[in-house]
Amino acid sequence: MARVMDDVGAIQWSISGLFISLFSNITTLVVGAVILVSINLSMAMVAFCTLPFYIVTYRFFLSRVRAVNKFIRERNSEIYGIIGENLNGVRVVKSFARERYETLRFYHKIAQFLRLQRTNAVQNTLLSTLCGLISGVGTTVLTYLGIVAMRDGTMTLGNYLYFNGSVGFLFGPIVSLSDMNINIQYVMTALTRVFEVLDEKVKIEEAENAVDMQEMYGEVIFRHVSLQYEEAPGYALRDLNFAVMPGSLVCIVGQSGAGKSSLVNLLLRLYDPTEGRITVDGEDIRDIGLKSLRRHIRMVPQEAMLFSGTLASNIRYGHPEATPSEVIQASQKAELHDFIMSLPAKYETEIGEGGVSLSGGQKQRLSMAMTLITNPSVLILDDSTSALDAKTEGRIQRTVGRIAKDRTAFVITQKVAMCRKADLLLVLKGGRLVEQGTYDKLVRQQGVFYDMFRTQIEAMEQEAPEVEKEKEEVEEAVVA
Incomplete structure (x- = not known):
């Protein structure tokens, strides 16, 4: 954020004035050199002999000033980061009573920033002082030589005064350029940081003749798919093979770090597989x-990502042309409509930045409505019922079951109740697909899936006879 806001702002603020000053000083320097040569070549050459001293002095300070400016921009970025973290995590900070720690951490970064600013000011002051000293020594030498030349009759008083007055056109711009060094290095550092972002390579690129699919049926096939993230020591996914028919409900299960999110990220082409091929309706997704x-x-x-604005504007985010009836229908599918209608402003209720006025479960349901309104052919739910209460979760699971009839759905879940509804279960372990099949098949196998969810499965098996008995009692009471 600091690169986008602060660095770009610094460049915008400095660049115009900096270039004008740079151009005018260099022009004055060139004109001054020409004038001095035209008056007295020998004395002009003496004046030019001071230039190497300027260059050596400037080069001595250049790397040091640039390094300090780089550290200044980095500390500035870290300060922005601390502010952002504490604003977003204010509840966590307060719940752990870490206000003092965060305050001290912020002051520590500010102290580092100020020390670097002080070092930068000292270095630039020394540079300016040394350049001024070189100019003073050079002017003194030229004055002495001018007096000697007038004594010997090789230079008139008028030429001497003209030369002496024109020396300022040579030394003045050099001193000004040294004073501009702080701004030059500041802008150069900011430009470097901005171009680091702009020059970042696009890792996911479209094929030259990319296919524009007007409709998608939802057949998904993974053939020997592996994924290894950049600079990662091992594979996140290894040799996945499975096929999903259109309209299927697929549940992806596995322990943390098994590769569940990596698998669905491949479907969205947030990453490309390192090896293998993924096809959707027979087309390679890279095409x-x-x-x-x-x-x-x-x-x-x-984790729901919401935007400041109204409930309706958030639901319409992926489908701006949606009608009010479509908005209502999407919120009903996400089990959100009743809550919205209980609010004074209903669908025009402002939710604040990031949905700050909503609970975790309400954010999740709103995120679901945002997705459902687009009527996707393939729906991915990344453990999106984790923040819901049991009653709402049950309704959402029934909703997922209904909407999956018209589309292919991938659900990352840790709930056996959802797995029982699946047409296909994919069990991941250590990035590998260790089991796949229906719920009944995997339970009978008593393999990885059964071991992972044994407690939930046994609890459901114990509850099943009780539920059936209650149903029979209700039916007998009705008959009586």
């Missing part, structure tokens, strides 16, 4: 246009 692919494949993330 499908990114906009087309992501228009048909949507994900409800584990």
